[in-house]
Amino acid sequence: MENEKILMTGLQLPVTDEETAISNIRDLINGCRSRIIMFPERFVLEIYEDFRQSRLYDLLEKLSLGRILIAGSVMEKSHEKFFNRSYIFNDGKLVGTQDKIIPYKKERGIMSPGNVINVFMSEFLTFSVAVCYDIDFPFFARISCMNDTDIIFNPSLIRHDFHAEWHQYVKSRALENRTAVFSVNSVTEGFGGGSIYVGTYEDGAGVRMAVLEASRMKSFTVEHLRNSMREMRIERLKEDPSTYSFPIKKIRY
Numbered sequence: 001m002e003n004e005k006i007l008m009t010g011l012q013l014p015v016t017d018e019e020t021a022i023s024n025i026r027d028l029i030n031g032c033r034s035r036i037i038m039f040p041e042r043f044v045l046e047i048y049e050d051f052r053q054s055r056l057y058d059l060l061e062k063l064s065l066g067r068i069l070i071a072g073s074v075m076e077k078s079h080e081k082f083f084n085r086s087y088i089f090n091d092g093k094l095v096g097t098q099d100k101i102i103p104y105k106k107e108r109g110i111m112s113p114g115n116v117i118n119v120f121m122s123e124f125l126t127f128s129v130a131v132c133y134d135i136d137f138p139f140f141a142r143i144s145c146m147n148d149t150d151i152i153f154n155p156s157l158i159r160h161d162f163h164a165e166w167h168q169y170v171k172s173r174a175l176e177n178r179t180a181v182f183s184v185n186s187v188t189e190g191f192g193g194g195s196i197y198v199g200t201y202e203d204g205a206g207v208r209m210a211v212l213e214a215s216r217m218k219s220f221t222v223e224h225l226r227n228s229m230r231e232m233r234i235e236r237l238k239e240d241p242s243t244y245s246f247p248i249k250k251i252r253y
Contacts, residue, residue, distance in 0.1 A: 004124065004226040009034040010184035011219050012193040013043040013072070015157070018056050028219055029063055036125075037063075039072030040186040041132045041157040042084065047075045051087065052094075064089035068122070072155040072184070073100065073131050081112040086129050086155055088120060096120060100131035101140065119147045125226060132156045135183065141173040146237055150227050154183035160192035167196050167213070174198040175209055176240075178233040180224055187216050197222040200229050207232065 011028050013021065021044045029037065044056065051057050051074055060071050073086040084100035084107065099114025100107075117140060119128050128144035135141070135154045144152055152173065158166045166183070174181045180199040187193040195214040200207050207229075214220035 003228050006036065006125065006224045006226055007034040007221060008036040008038070008182060008197075008224055009219050009221045010038050010182065010195045010214070011040075012185060012187045012195055012214065012217065013039050015040075015043055015045060015186055015188045015191075018044050018046050018054065022056055022059055025059065025063070032219070034067065034221060036068045036070070036153075038070040038153055038155060038182065038184045040184050041073045041155045042075060043072045043186060044074055047077060047082070049077050051076050051085070057087070060087065060089055061092055061094070065092045067091070068125070070129055070153050070155065075111075082110060083114065084111055084131055085114075086131050088129060090122060098129040098131060101134050102137065104133040117143050119144060119149055121148075125150060127151045127153055129153045129155070132158070135173055135181065136169045138173070138176070141177050141179065141181070142237075142240070142242060145177040145179050145233055149179065150230070151180040151182060151224060154181055156183050156185050157191060158185050158194075159190055160194070163192070163194045167194075170196050171198050171209060171211065174200055175207065176236075178207060178229045178236045180229075182222065182224070184220070187218070192216060193220075195220045197224075199224065200232075202229070202232060 069089040071087040073084050076085050086098045098118050101114045103111045126148050128149045130140045170181045170183045178200050182197045184195045193216040197212045199210040212222050
């Protein structure tokens with residue numbers, strides 16, 4: 001149903017060991033009625049050989065009953081490679097994962113990049129998951145929107161002194177694609193929360209942004225208007241040539 005209001009909550013979990021994370025998640029999700037819940041990037045310190053065998057995985061499956069749960073991301077070893085991987089659950093089962101495509105600085109040389117953008121389609125929402133740094137580049141949002149994505153979720157781990165730049169990237173991806181972006185950060189010391197939701201809406205002949213920002217609150221709940229910009233998003237994608245191969249003429253002077 002277009003223009004359906006969807007309640008979404010970001011849990012600004014501190015980065016902790018798995019046992020503490022389980023306790024924090026149980027406390028914060030208790031009583032939460034949102035249809036979508038998201039965690040920050042790398043909210044647990046453990047590096048998993050197989051995340052699906054962990055206690056945390058079992059808990060997330062159960063907590064996703066009746067909702068979509070985007071479990072931030074975890075570090076996982078697979079076939080002798082390390083990946084920064086987001087797990088996405090719906091109604092008590094795993095529906096897929098998304099690997100971070102562009103490693104950020106210290107991750108380079110340690111973490112293997114993902115090579116697929118997954119678009120998740122349910123009866124009431126189509127979305128993608130850009131893990132932290134992937135939202136900084138136009139390609140992820142554009143490819144997602146070309147495949148009918150209505151909103152991009154962005155589990156992040158951003159230092160407090162770079163919040164302004166992070167928020168600018170989120171706003172840019174939303175505005176340039178006539179879409180919505182929901183980005184969730186950790187309240188761990190030095191990161192400071194500051195999660196942000198950016199939606200877009202038509203205003204006369206133009207488009208504006210609806211911006212909601214969190215402080216250091218434990219949970220941050222917003223309301224998303226499903227597919228409210230679909231026609232304008234399709235029009236925008238047709239207008240954008242999306243090419244880096246224009247003829248170039250260099251003029252020496």
